[in-house]
Amino acid sequence: MNWRELAACHGEDPELFFPIGDGDAAARQTERARAVCRRCPVARACRSWAVRNGEVEGIWGGTTASERRALRRRLLRQAPEE
Template sequence: MNWRDKAECLRTDPELFFPVGTTGLALIQADAAKRVCQRCPVQEECLRWALDSRQETGIWGGTDEEERRLIRRRQAREARRVAS
């Protein structure tokens, strides 16, 4: 069984996870999507997949595009620190 088969979002309109824009109604939509993620049993796996596959749009693992960019930057800084 794939982790996606257990995802809470399977029972939700997929459009919820792809808000258009970053203000107003899109923020409300993103918050609603993140609430679905909070109760998802595979949230961590989803986020890991989104980071590994460099998902640039949508809500994945309870994070939006900017939050994932910050995570990737932090991971890159840590990797450089460990390498030096």
């Protein structure tokens, strides 16, 4: 079974996970999305997928786009040079 089928957000309105703007309404929406992620059994797989694939929009695995960029930069710095 695919991790997406096990996700707590499966069946939720997808718009919840794509807040628009930086104001109070967007912050409240982000927190509601993160609340779903906190109870998700596959949040780690979701977050890893989003980081690996450079997902630039929305809440994935409880992280915002800027948090995922920071995670990706950290991973790239830790990667051994070839």
